[in-house]
Amino acid sequence: MTKYSSQSKLLAAIDCIIFGFDGQELKILLIKRGFEPKRGQWSLMGGFIKKNEGLEEGAVRILNQLTGLEGIYLEQLYAFGEPGRDPIERTISVAYFALIDIHQYENQLSREYHAEWFNLTKFPRLIFDHNNMVEMAKEKLRYKAGMHPILFELLPPKFTIPQLQTLYEEVYSTSFDKRNFSRKVLSTGLLIKQKEKDKINSKKGAYYYKLDKRNYERKFQSFLNIIPNSHKHW
Amino acid sequence: MTKYSSQSKLLAAIDCIIFGFDGQELKILLIKRGFEPKRGQWSLMGGFIKKNEGLEEGAVRILNQLTGLEGIYLEQLYAFGEPGRDPIERTISVAYFALIDIHQYENQLSREYHAEWFNLTKFPRLIFDHNNMVEMAKEKLRYKAGMHPILFELLPPKFTIPQLQTLYEEVYSTSFDKRNFSRKVLSTGLLIKQKEKDKINSKKGAYYYKLDKRNYERKFQSFLNIIPNSHKHW
DNA sequence: GCAAAAGTGTTTATGCTACACCCATGT
DNA sequence: ACATGGGTGTAGCATAAACACTTTTGC
DSSP states (O other): OOOOTTOOOBEEEEEEEEEEEOSSOEEEEEEEOOSSSSTTSEEOEEEEOOTTOOHHHHHHHHHHHHHOOOSOEEEEEEEEOOTTSSSSSOEEEEEEEEEOOGGGTGGGOOTTTTOEEEETTSOOOOSTTHHHHHHHHHHHHHHHHTTSOGGGGGSOSSEEHHHHHHHHHHHHTSOOOHHHHHHHHHHTTOEEEEEEEEOSSOSSOEEEEEEOHHHHHHHTTSOOOOSTTTTOOO | OOOOTTOOOBEEEEEEEEEEEOSSOEEEEEEEOOSSSSTTSEEOEEEEOOTTOOHHHHHHHHHHHHHOOOSOEEEEEEEEOOTTSSSSSOEEEEEEEEEOOGGGTGGGOOTTTTOEEEETTSOOOOSTTHHHHHHHHHHHHHHHHTTSOGGGGGSOSEEEHHHHHHHHHHHHTSOOOHHHHHHHHHHTTOEEEEEEEEOSSOSSOEEEEEEOHHHHHHHTTSOOOOSTTTTOOO
16 A cells, blocks of 8 residues: 655654642653753653554653653643644644652652753743643633542651642642641541541641542542632623 | 754645524534545645744634635644544644634535535534544534633524523433523623514524623623533532 | 424523631630 | 631522413414
């Protein structure tokens, strides 16, 4: 069978927007680009798609290459393909966004890539259209987290309700009433109370909770309503 | 500046999932593929990205090529890139979904492409992973239409509330209480009542409404709640 | 005058929000 | 004993759901 002759070929890349949460702030993981063009500038972690590799497969590989982690929450964000977006050669980049438990990674920040966590509200200018990608990823995170319990992916296996609340408040740049918040998240049936308390962040200590994996998967697609007034339509 | 040598290049294509509504049924527009491989089989409308063309730009071109229409509602759905998805050459396809007013098009069905509208619940086997794409598009349509007023894009400029309800019922394969439905859609403030009635579908006649463009754009991102019980979380 | 679809109101239940005090502990 | 953050209950309000009858008109 003949090929699709006369069609122009191009490169395909993956870029990953990697979010983390350190208990206080939402962060994004950036690297210092190690090759030309724009060597030494801040960039998202990325790479070209290999010959026999699917898109998500590539994203998993690239994520693992940087962090060493597996089983990370990953979601396709958008395909960016403006002709001039990479000045060297026409390249389509499929952006993925990833949520990781920062504690599984923060100590072993990759030397090879000069990776660093940045506060999401003040991070450097990035190469190409990467700032655009981050902007879109932030929006999608906010959009999706309002209805589906994805933010748990940013927390360690055991976490407290105040920690969870801080995370939501950080994502939405606002603050919630803690009584309503705790009632809401407990009413989802997604949390299992532990016997131990976290005594690091307070004197009294806050109970740890774990995710109920069964319910988490079952309810993932149903609609939560964590954010007050988000369903108001005026 | 040197090129990114040693990276493998590939083809990039666009495929369009085109929805329409004839007043009774949700439909999808398919074409008979005009070239090898799989010539003569049913397929989504698509094409390769041109050398200096962006992705959305390509989608607009392809859509216009088939329908002659402009200003169609268009949204990027997903990038499909499994290595074997096109048996001839490695091709990444960025799928877009489009909503069109079927009346603007149904009479002039493209001869060149042998285009036909199919009922969404019974349409033929498609080439490559196109059935997959359609499945995903249906899901996204349902997901998004539950919260944002996109279904208006499927209707003519003037439409009646019973027509709108039929459309929603078709999308969700269910039926709603007409009193609650009408109260809900009117409360969005998106509709402007016309003086004329549609006397075709009933003896009494139903009032026509038009979209309030200003409110439509302003409220597009806010959350509607048209579908009963969709916010229940068990 | 009858069949067919359009249009309209009320009651009830549920869920959301706002709000304030006591508890446990480390210092 | 006091300062700090954790944990809990209630009452009022707003929204959504369930439900049935009257109206208009073409035949």
